[in-house]
Amino acid sequence: EDLVVSGVELDEEQARVTLLNVPDRPGYAGKVFRAIAQAGVNVDMIVQNVRSASGDTRLSITVPRADALRAAEAASAAVDDPGHVLVEPNMAKLSVVGIGMRTHTGVATRMFGALAEAGINIALINTSEVRVNVLTDLGPGKAGLAALGRAFDLPTRLAASGSG
Amino acid sequence: EDLVVSGVELDEEQARVTLLNVPDRPGYAGKVFRAIAQAGVNVDMIVQNVRSASGDTRLSITVPRADALRAAEAASAAVDDPGHVLVEPNMAKLSVVGIGMRTHTGVATRMFGALAEAGINIALINTSEVRVNVLTDLGPGKAGLAALGRAFDLPTRLAASGSG
Ligand SMILES: C[C@@H](O)[C@H](N)C(=O)O
Numbered sequence: 273e274d275l276v277v278s279g280v281e282l283d284e285e286q287a288r289v290t291l292l293n294v295p296d297r298p299g300y301a302g303k304v305f306r307a308i309a310q311a312g313v314n315v316d317m318i319v320q321n322v323r324s325a326s327g328d329t330r331l332s333i334t335v336p337r338a339d340a341l342r343a344a345e346a347a348s349a350a351v352d353d354p355g356h357v358l359v360e361p362n363m364a365k366l367s368v369v370g371i372g373m374r375t376h377t378g379v380a381t382r383m384f385g386a387l388a389e390a391g392i393n394i395a396l397i398n399t400s401e402v403r404v405n406v407l408t409d410l411g412p413g414k415a416g417l418a419a420l421g422r423a424f425d426l427p428t429r430l431a432a433s434g435s436g
Numbered sequence: 437e438d439l440v441v442s443g444v445e446l447d448e449e450q451a452r453v454t455l456l457n458v459p460d461r462p463g464y465a466g467k468v469f470r471a472i473a474q475a476g477v478n479v480d481m482i483v484q485n486v487r488s489a490s491g492d493t494r495l496s497i498t499v500p501r502a503d504a505l506r507a508a509e510a511a512s513a514a515v516d517d518p519g520h521v522l523v524e525p526n527m528a529k530l531s532v533v534g535i536g537m538r539t540h541t542g543v544a545t546r547m548f549g550a551l552a553e554a555g556i557n558i559a560l561i562n563t564s565e566v567r568v569n570v571l572t573d574l575g576p577g578k579a580g581l582a583a584l585g586r587a588f589d590l591p592t593r594l595a596a597s598g599s600g
């Protein structure tokens with residue numbers, strides 16, 4: 273695959289808020305987001321995957337660190353389950369950006385390999401047509417950015433928190 | 437939020453392959469993707485979220501239906517755990533597309549609400565700077581597309597399988 277990567281970025285302002293036991297039935301994601309919208313929280317990434325054996329699933333959002341507790345309160349109240357919400361206030365978002373990533377295989381292989389060699393654990397993965405994003409702990413964020421800059425032979429950039 | 441949505445799409449060619457017990461330690465995502473790249477599988481979405489109490493996490497990819505079994509074999513062999521791979525061959529990907537989604541809250545609220553009213557279960561959520569993507573079962577895909585077309589007052593489009 274002809275790698276079309278044009279940049280690597282680090283956003284050190286992210287927090288992850290996860291509802292740990294959302295029933296995997298129609299309507300729950302709608303309920304949660306109505307509550308988040310009413311609380312006026314800006315959401316960056318939304319990630320949900322397969323449900324567990326119990327029939328529940330985990331629904332995560334990433335938000336600016338300053339909004340994390342407000343988002344957690346609004347989201348958990350929406351599913352009547354205040355006990356099972358995980359707030360991870362100190363996360364870093366690392367992104368590899370490139371136009372025309374027809375498939376993510378090549379970029380992901382190099383990105384995940386670079387973070388592995390740097391001994392950095394990947395806490396979340398989310399992809400789009402122009403990016404592969406991962407979350408790591410905040411501590412290793414800058415080391416991760418440097419590792420990605422070397423792996424893709426690119427200058428590195430600290431992103432302003434926001435879209436993507 | 438001024439909704440900047442320009443389109444809704446349905447891709448009926450998707451399958452989801454999930455490794456159910458990937459150790460959440462540095463290096464495993466790199467191993468899995470090296471194997472997937474060697475098998476020559478085109479990956480569309482990659483989703484991983486928080487780990488479970490046991491310390492494992494679930495790592496999912498979405499691939500063209502024809503590649504699902506090959507991807508499952510390559511990925512599970514990479515983590516020496518052939519038993520715990522879930523292949524869901526018949527999924528539909530529904531997308532709401534719009535430039536400049538600074539935050540996903542407004543679009544997500546309307547999208548998830550429309551699917552809830554149509555009684556359609558959301559099996560995966562992934563967002564990008566220009567899209568909110570969900571996976572549903574293949575069966576309700578077209579009904580989902582129609583519901584989203586109404587919710588965003590837009591013509592609907594069947595997407596060719598590929599990036600995004
Ligand atoms: C978990 C949540 O996404 C649920 N499956 C829904 O459709 O709302």
Ligand SMILES: C[C@@H](O)[C@H](N)C(=O)O
Pocket residue numbers: 388392393394395458459460461462463464465466484493495
């Ligand atoms: C699960 C996988 O992403 C692991 N955390 C890694 O860093 O490779």
